[in-house]
Amino acid sequence: MMVESAGSGGQHGRLRSVPPVPESAASGAPRPVVEFRNVSKKFGDYTACDRVSFHVAKGEFFSLLGPSGCGKTTTLRLIAGFEEPDGGEVLIDGEVVNRKRPYERNLAMVFQNYALFPHLSIEQNISFGLEMKRTPKTERAGRVEKALQMVQLDPSQYARRRPAQLSGGQRQRVALARALVLEPSVLLLDEPLGALDLRLRKEMQLELRHLNKQLGTTFIFVTHDQEEALTMSDRIAVMSNAGIAQIGTPAEIYECPRTPFVARFIGETNFFEGRCTGRHASGWIIEGEGSRYVVPAHPQIAEGKQVRIAVRPEWLDVVAPADVPAGENHLLGHVLEVIYLGETLHVLVRVADKTVSIAVRNEGQLTRPLSIKPRDAVALAWKAEDCQVLEDD
Amino acid sequence: MSLRRRVLLWFHDHPWLEAWALLAPGLTWLVIFFVAPLLLMFGYSFMPRDAYGGVESGFTLEHYARFFDPLYITIVGRSVVYAVVCTVLCLLLGYPVAYAIARAQRWRNALLFLVTLPFWTSFLVRIFSMIFLLRESGLINSILVGSGLIEEAISMLYTSPAVLVGLIYGFLPFMVLPVYASLEKLDRSLLEAAEVLGARPAARFFRITLPLSKPGVVAGSMLVFIPALGSFLTSDLLGGAKEILIGNLVQNQFTTARNWPFGSAASFVMMTLVLVAVSLYLRVRDAGEQMSR
Numbered sequence: 222m223m224v225e226s227a228g229s230g231g232q233h234g235r236l237r238s239v240p241p242v243p244e245s246a247a248s249g250a251p252r253p254v255v256e257f258r259n260v261s262k263k264f265g266d267y268t269a270c271d272r273v274s275f276h277v278a279k280g281e282f283f284s285l286l287g288p289s290g291c292g293k294t295t296t297l298r299l300i301a302g303f304e305e306p307d308g309g310e311v312l313i314d315g316e317v318v319n320r321k322r323p324y325e326r327n328l329a330m331v332f333q334n335y336a337l338f339p340h341l342s343i344e345q346n347i348s349f350g351l352e353m354k355r356t357p358k359t360e361r362a363g364r365v366e367k368a369l370q371m372v373q374l375d376p377s378q379y380a381r382r383r384p385a386q387l388s389g390g391q392r393q394r395v396a397l398a399r400a401l402v403l404e405p406s407v408l409l410l411d412e413p414l415g416a417l418d419l420r421l422r423k424e425m426q427l428e429l430r431h432l433n434k435q436l437g438t439t440f441i442f443v444t445h446d447q448e449e450a451l452t453m454s455d456r457i458a459v460m461s462n463a464g465i466a467q468i469g470t471p472a473e474i475y476e477c478p479r480t481p482f483v484a485r486f487i488g489e490t491n492f493f494e495g496r497c498t499g500r501h502a503s504g505w506i507i508e509g510e511g512s513r514y515v516v517p518a519h520p521q522i523a524e525g526k527q528v529r530i531a532v533r534p535e536w537l538d539v540v541a542p543a544d545v546p547a548g549e550n551h552l553l554g555h556v557l558e559v560i561y562l563g564e565t566l567h568v569l570v571r572v573a574d575k576t577v578s579i580a581v582r583n584e585g586q587l588t589r590p591l592s593i594k595p596r597d598a599v600a601l602a603w604k605a606e607d608c609q610v611l612e613d614d
Numbered sequence: 615m616s617l618r619r620r621v622l623l624w625f626h627d628h629p630w631l632e633a634w635a636l637l638a639p640g641l642t643w644l645v646i647f648f649v650a651p652l653l654l655m656f657g658y659s660f661m662p663r664d665a666y667g668g669v670e671s672g673f674t675l676e677h678y679a680r681f682f683d684p685l686y687i688t689i690v691g692r693s694v695v696y697a698v699v700c701t702v703l704c705l706l707l708g709y710p711v712a713y714a715i716a717r718a719q720r721w722r723n724a725l726l727f728l729v730t731l732p733f734w735t736s737f738l739v740r741i742f743s744m745i746f747l748l749r750e751s752g753l754i755n756s757i758l759v760g761s762g763l764i765e766e767a768i769s770m771l772y773t774s775p776a777v778l779v780g781l782i783y784g785f786l787p788f789m790v791l792p793v794y795a796s797l798e799k800l801d802r803s804l805l806e807a808a809e810v811l812g813a814r815p816a817a818r819f820f821r822i823t824l825p826l827s828k829p830g831v832v833a834g835s836m837l838v839f840i841p842a843l844g845s846f847l848t849s850d851l852l853g854g855a856k857e858i859l860i861g862n863l864v865q866n867q868f869t870t871a872r873n874w875p876f877g878s879a880a881s882f883v884m885m886t887l888v889l890v891a892v893s894l895y896l897r898v899r900d901a902g903e904q905m906s907r
Contacts, residue, residue: 324813
């Protein structure tokens with residue numbers, strides 16, 4: 222039985238050869254707009270933030286990403302000033318604001334449920350902040366109109382309506398306009414797209430990104446949706462257990478996850494484990510998963526140590542056992558299932574005691590069907606550098 | 615097809631009749647025991663009185679005309695003033711209480727229980743207990759005299775403040791509960807949104823909390839004003855003869871004076887006052903809504 226090499230081997234190699242972006246593209250900027258220095262926050266016995274440190278540069282689209290209960294919302298509320306840190310310092314524009322109330326900070330926020338004032342018209346909702354900041358009356362109407370236009374709502378049609386008369390997507394836009402009309406230095410967004418349907422969400426994602434670049438306002442965005450974070454962010458802080466697991470650009474987070482948690486939370490991944498048995502020309506030799514393979518050099522690896530690596534489904538190739546490219550790592554197994562996903566096919570392969578998922582580009586199952594069938598004996602192959610050595614969580 | 619199923623299907627095909635079937639028992643009760651006596655009283659109020667407390671056949675406006683007597687104008691005027699003052703003071707006293715209860719987390723149910731606690735005893739008993747408090751040999755005077763703050767007991771009982779104190783005491787829970795209900799529903803994120811938009815505590819209260827608790831304030835005001843206008847027990851026991859209110863007037867006419875036609879007319883004057891006051895109140899409220907920008 223002849224098994225073709227599935228997927229195009231060179232594809233991911235090219236993707237991976239993009240030089241990594243430095244940790245912060247803006248680390249050279251004079252001073253961050255928002256900075257956390259070892260900020261901690263407890264609610265009773267529950268620690269919501271545990272010595273969290275990060276900084277956000279001016280104009281950046283910064284996402285706080287994590288599962289529910291990871292502390293991302295508390296972090297946002299600490300920036301907004303709804304919560305006061307128990308330890309550490311929160312800085313905005315270089316000034317410690319630990320004890321400043323939200324109304325004393327030059328911020329704006331879009332809430333998860335939009336929090337539009339139900340008793341006020343759209344116009345009054347947007348102008349509320351201007352009134353509070355004592356903007357001259359003559360100036361307000363113009364700015365409200367401009368803000369509505371900025372979020373693609375026709376002022377003549379929507380200004381006089383009540384929030385209850387708008388759809389979810391329109392309310393979302395009003396909430397955005399109400400925040401942006403103040404021209405804040407930082408805009409905080411607390412899962413603002415969660416309640417929208419998929420199509421609208423995609424549309425708003427691009428629009429938010431566009432506004433961020435157009436206005437130069439710093440956006441700090443809380444989400445539990447990894448795809449959303451990857452789409453929109455300049456940088457992502459992945460949070461888990463009240464701390465930051467990793468900060469980096471979307472490519473860094475996806476391609477170089479530091480811990481098993483990050484690797485699992487962002488996208489799909491396969492974990493291989495084994496024991497380091499010695500050096501290899503370009504890294505270390507690992508024995509595990511019923512085979513032996515090479516991983517790149519990593520400061521935490523030493524001979525005899527247990528090693529865990531992550532390999533993304535699209536970094537793996539499925540080939541016939543005889544066709545493994547020379548010098549590539551490979552594991553032997555048999556096909557369990559081929560799942561049709563449209564853009565890609567996922568081949569599930571049983572290797573020793575685990576199931577590995579491999580993404581194969583769909584080249585048209587009606588014209589050039591994949592020759593792999595369940596129960597075929599196959600090899601998984603990947604280049605030594607196409608994996609991530611993980612630290613412990 | 616079973617009878618049960620047939621009835622259900624029939625109601626399914628006639629939803630309008632289903633609504634009536636549900637309304638019928640309560641509606642019948644109200645027609646017999648509320649609408650009928652009311653119409654009877656309305657008729658009485660236009661009939662001449664006979665010598666023995668009943669009515670003679672005929673038509674007269676004399677019972678209504680009596681209200682233009684300065685004596686009765688004073689009573690009506692006093693009743694309205696007391697009801698208004700009582701409502702305003704109940705609002706000023708009750709709103710903060712309702713606000714505190716709505717904000718309380720752990721003690722909320724206990725506090726609500728305390729608000730409703732007075733209802734466990736009869737209103738009459740509670741008003742009598744006020745007499746023990748207010749009279750010249752009562753608790754307040756004993757303490758004040760005993761501590762040397764005043765030399766002679768103050769007469770508090772049978773004065774207008776005594777009546778007002780009694781009214782407010784009696785009706786305060788009716789203000790607290792509806793205001794609490796509307797404050798409790800208030801979405802906290804609205805206040806946070808206002809705070810981020812630059813609103814200080816006072817602005818948050820007057821621009822967000824107060825307008826959004828208005829349904830509770832309106833309901834509470836009605837629940838206090840309407841019974842306060844018709845109350846007779848409080849003024850009778852705490853106000854004495856010189857603090858007579860329209861409620862006492864009605865009561866007297868039906869009991870001691872045995873003038874049912876005049877008592878009926880007084881009832882309708884009171885009802886008219888309530889309707890006028892409530893509609894005025896609602897109009898002012900709606901106008902305020904349009905003006906608040």
